[in-house]
Amino acid sequence: MNNWPSNPIIYEINTPVWLSDLSRTQKREVTLGTVPPEVWNELAEMGFDAIWFMGVWQRSAEGVRISSRHESLRHEFITALPDFTPADNLGSAYCIQAYSVDERWGGRLGLAEARRQLASRGLRLLLDYVPNHVARDHEWVLEHPEYFIPGSRKDLMNATREYFESAGRVIACGKDPNYPAWEDVAQVNAFNPGYRLAARAALLEIASQCDGVRCDMAMLLLDRIFASTWRDKAGSALPTTFWREVIGATRRQYPGFLFIAEAYWGTEPELVQEGFSYCYDKEFYDQLKQDDIKGIAGTLARAGAQPRTVRFIENHDEARAATAFQPDQARAAALILATTPGARLFHQGQMEGRTQRLPVFLRRWADMPPAPGLPDFYHGLFRLMQLPALKNGDWEFLARVEEPCLAWVWASPGERVYIIVNYSSSPASRVLDVPFAGKLLPDAYSSAGAAVTLSAGENSLQVTLPAWGCAVARLACV
Numbered sequence: 001m002n003n004w005p006s007n008p009i010i011y012e013i014n015t016p017v018w019l020s021d022l023s024r025t026q027k028r029e030v031t032l033g034t035v036p037p038e039v040w041n042e043l044a045e046m047g048f049d050a051i052w053f054m055g056v057w058q059r060s061a062e063g064v065r066i067s068s069r070h071e072s073l074r075h076e077f078i079t080a081l082p083d084f085t086p087a088d089n090l091g092s093a094y095c096i097q098a099y100s101v102d103e104r105w106g107g108r109l110g111l112a113e114a115r116r117q118l119a120s121r122g123l124r125l126l127l128d129y130v131p132n133h134v135a136r137d138h139e140w141v142l143e144h145p146e147y148f149i150p151g152s153r154k155d156l157m158n159a160t161r162e163y164f165e166s167a168g169r170v171i172a173c174g175k176d177p178n179y180p181a182w183e184d185v186a187q188v189n190a191f192n193p194g195y196r197l198a199a200r201a202a203l204l205e206i207a208s209q210c211d212g213v214r215c216d217m218a219m220l221l222l223d224r225i226f227a228s229t230w231r232d233k234a235g236s237a238l239p240t241t242f243w244r245e246v247i248g249a250t251r252r253q254y255p256g257f258l259f260i261a262e263a264y265w266g267t268e269p270e271l272v273q274e275g276f277s278y279c280y281d282k283e284f285y286d287q288l289k290q291d292d293i294k295g296i297a298g299t300l301a302r303a304g305a306q307p308r309t310v311r312f313i314e315n316h317d318e319a320r321a322a323t324a325f326q327p328d329q330a331r332a333a334a335l336i337l338a339t340t341p342g343a344r345l346f347h348q349g350q351m352e353g354r355t356q357r358l359p360v361f362l363r364r365w366a367d368m369p370p371a372p373g374l375p376d377f378y379h380g381l382f383r384l385m386q387l388p389a390l391k392n393g394d395w396e397f398l399a400r401v402e403e404p405c406l407a408w409v410w411a412s413p414g415e416r417v418y419i420i421v422n423y424s425s426s427p428a429s430r431v432l433d434v435p436f437a438g439k440l441l442p443d444a445y446s447s448a449g450a451a452v453t454l455s456a457g458e459n460s461l462q463v464t465l466p467a468w469g470c471a472v473a474r475l476a477c478v
Contacts, residue, residue, distance in 0.1 A: 004212075004258055004277075006307065008049040009338075009385060010126065012315060012347045015055045015105055016090060016363040032056070032101075033110030035117065044121035047382040048346075051118060052126035052214060054316060055093035055360065056101050056111060060135030063095035063184040067361055080356050081366055093128070093360040094216055095184045097135040099202050101209075111209055124211035126258070129203060131242070132220045133174030133185035136164060140198065141186050145169045147195040149187040149233050176220065177229045190226045190242045191234045199242075200249045207250050212258025218243070218276070219267040247275035260310060260343070262317075272308050278343045281309040288313060288333040289324050293403045293423055300340060300397045300406065309342035314350050316360055322353045322371065328468035331377055331447075332421050335470050338381050339419050340408065341395050351378040384445045384472065389417045398432065405430045405465070415441075418473040422465035432461040438475035445472040 015032070022030040022039065030036075032053070043051060067073050068089060077084045101111045115125045134140060140147050151163040151170035162173050162181040174185035188195050206213060219225055221242045227234060238245075250257055261271045261279040268279040287295035303309075313333045314321040321330045338344050349358075353371025384390065393412035401407040404424035410417045416438065422428040440454040447469035453462045454475070463471050 003256065004124065005049055005391070007341055007391075008124075008343050009047060009382075010050045010052055010310070010343055010345045011043065011046070011048045012052045012054055012345060014093075014316065014348055014358065014360070015053045017358065017365055018348065019105060020364040031104075031106030031110045033106040033113040035114065037117075040117045040121055043118075044123060046379075047386050048123060050124040050126050050211065052345075053111075053114070054128060054214075055090075056105055056127060057093075057096045058098040058100050058102050059091040059093065060095045060097040060137050060184065061091070062137040063091035063097070063135050064089055066136075066184040067091060067095075073359070073361070076359050077362060080358050081362055081364065083366075084362075088363050089361050090363050091135075091361060092184060094130050094133075095135045095182075096128075096130055097138055099206055108209070115210065124258075125209075126212045126214055126260070127206060127210045128216060129206055129213040130216040131188070131190075131199060131246075132217050133182065133187050136166065136171075136184065136186050138186065141166050141171065144194060144198070145171065147188055147192055147198060148172065149189050149230055151233075172230075172233070175229065176217065177225075187230075189230075189234055190221050190223075191237055193238065196238065196242065196245055199246050203246050203250045204253060207254045207257050211256075212260065212277070214260045214262065215276075216262055218261035218271055218279075219263045219265060222267060222270060222274070225265075225267075241274060243271070243274035243276070251275075268309070276308070278308050278310045281311050281342070284309070284311055284337075285313065285318065288336065291329075291423065293406075296336070296423065297399075297403065297406060300408065301399055303341050303395070303397060307341040310345050311337040311340065311342055312345040312347070313337060314347045314357075315345060316347065316358070318357070320355050320357050321350055322355045326425075326468070327371075329423075329425075331374075332423055332468040332470060334378070335381060335419070336406070336421055336423070338385055339390060339410070344385070346378075351375055380445055387417060387474075388412050389415050393417075401430055401432065404428060405463075407432060414477050416475045416477075418461060418475065419470065420461075420463050420465065420473070421470045422468065425467045427464070427466050427469075429462070429464045432463065434459045434461055434475065436477060438477055441474035441476055443472055443474060446470060 101108050149172035151172050155163045156170050161183050163170050172187040173181040174187045175181045223237045223241050258277045261276045263271050263279040271279050284299050353374040358365050389410040389412040393410040396409050398407040405422050407420040449466040450469050450471040451464040452471045452473045
């Protein structure tokens, strides 16, 4: 399963929530090792290339204790889950006590069986890797305190939520320099040689169990950012950057292993140079959400030269698409991300139109009926992505199409698929030049109210689109 497609379709699943739902519907406890075959079949039939099982690792009892005392988190839990009880708080999926699969979800053997079932259906497995921090009760904190950013007694007194004491040592909590510290985790020192070796070993162990990792807050481990965040507390940078060292060590043993960076602040090109396969495209998400048609067009004009992006309209960190976008706008945005180059990320609950973002601490979510018509829309979108031209063809952005419409074409031998999107709240009409004689094939993907006609004499497509509408024109060579 090392040969990843160029534009993989990835589905993020919150593992405890998914298994909780399955256990309820199956009327028995379901783990990763006992998922019914028909459930695996359904995932394969959707056309996904990989399943990202978020939250499989052993979480922290200390993390549960710390998060339980936070009133703001408790309010967030109750908002997402009105009948919340303390047992629903598992601790954060990113407060990892050990990189061992939680026995509640089936343990290592259960994950191995899940991977086998996915692979037998042509699907790959992605898991999480959190390079910046570990839980405060991780074994390294006691056994190897030198792996962590140190603090002083003064730090502990003056910044009680940014440092903690363990066995007489003061250690910094995990940190993004733009936000308050994460109190439930300990900040590793990327410039410590011992931690580097431990990180390499941890990644090799993870890589033996899956086909790729999504690396949490990957840009924090870039040498320049890490040095700026921790300054003298970190010491001097090592001769090889963190990511080059750990990615290189992993790929020497697992050559086809995929690395995805959760990345912000314009660090994506730098992370690709460090060895990442794909990076989050948060800028494109923001452009879609803000109706920034010029920004969207500019990004797509560069997309052919910058294919190593992960595009999404929601994930576990962002607001649900059903609340961040107008309903028709969300469909247009989904079609855009699904039919442009790069990795395409879809999130559990997105296809049903869930409106409440679920904190990564919780083991279940509230019942909610699917939004009318939305599952059918996504099933059609996944069928569209399976067309040979979109899977294996060449992509071109059609820059001369006037705003607010956007258009591109996927070309393969014998067929071209033109996709035209009106990314606005008003109807629009456009004419597209078609550089070869063709025959318009039946279309099952365009928005209701969209109209496409082919003028063979003028080699052009006439397209009329409703607000937030799209047209998909499949042309066969004649």
